[in-house]
Amino acid sequence: MMLTRLDTITLETTAPIQLIDITEALRQRCAASGVRDGLVTLLSRHTTASICLNERETQLQRDMVTFLKRLVPRDGDYLHNLAPVDDRDNAHAHLLALFTNASETIPIADGELLLGGWQSVFFVELDGPRPERSVTLQFLGQPEAG
Secondary structure (H helix, E strand, O other): OOEEEEEEEEEOOOOOOEEEEOHHHHHHHHHHHOEEEEEEEEEEOOOOEEEEEEEOOHHHHHHHHHHHHHHOOOOOOOHHHHOOOOOOOOHHHHHHHOOOEOEEEEEEEOOEEOOOOOEEEEEEEOOOOOOOEEEEEEEEEEEOOO
């Protein structure tokens, strides 16, 4: 029998560009999902936020934010900002999203996420701050015995 579960991680962002470690929240939801062996797919359903796997280290996270700001400057001459859809001059955030992932899939074995020793799971805000953002989780796999 195949088990599927849908869940959501909801969070608030506090900076224009921000990496938020959601690894522990994901581990908790993985444990509650009942999936012993399978996969979890994480999806950012936002066009200006993404998901990534990387190392959690304070200076590296600062470097990542600096890199993104330099890659696509906020104050560029962007046509989207001439008539923004939601009154946000956020063309830079949409352009940054071209270089990031809207989703990630992580294997689950024996009820645990198969992450490398240095890997953490991040929600990457590209157009903050935002009072509410979410990550959709879909668990798929073999259920725990019993």
